[in-house]
Amino acid sequence: MNTQEAITTRRSVRGYTPEELTESELNTILNAAYSSPIAGARYKTMHLTVIQNKDVLQKISSFYKADMLFGAPALIIVSGQKDFDDTALFANAGCIIENIQISAWDIGLGSVFNWAAGKILPKNEVLVMELGIPDDFKPLCGVVIGHPAKEVSKRELKAVLETNYIR
């Protein structure tokens, strides 16, 4: 798939098979994350947590109190340094998640943004600690990744964002 096709056809996937990601798939996705633009190239302000342990995924899902992991075998949580500028942290996180989603789609995997990782998970300090997220970092958001449970129709290209031009 070329880059434009991957970007314009990607869809959020909300149903997965239990099939694990291969090491090669995970490496491809992480390399995409590591290639993201980051404000001021301050890479140390961001932290990733890759969760593939079924019991831990179940624990997170139970804490969310709704099925927001959709049976996926992997969740990547993006955290940011607590004392760093929030705008930069969330913008960085968006760049990282988008790179991950495009890369996953490109290699035939599905993914969906996991807002709960930043909205709900931080309320459980013990679980955040168990996930090995450093003390001075806070979870901002996450992305669920796996093999789609059923065929996903490709997104159709439409100009969905109101756009004005100054020429």
Ligand SMILES: Cc1cc2nc3c(=O)[nH]c(=O)nc-3n(C[C@H](O)[C@H](O)[C@H](O)COP(=O)(O)O)c2cc1C
């Ligand atoms: C900031 C952000 C938060 C999102 N949170 C969730 C979420 O918590 N759960 C979910 O299923 N989808 C979530 N999404 C996915 C959007 O619903 C999805 O991208 C949108 O409906 C467009 O569909 P598409 O991704 O298939 O093009 C989120 C997307 C973004 C950018």
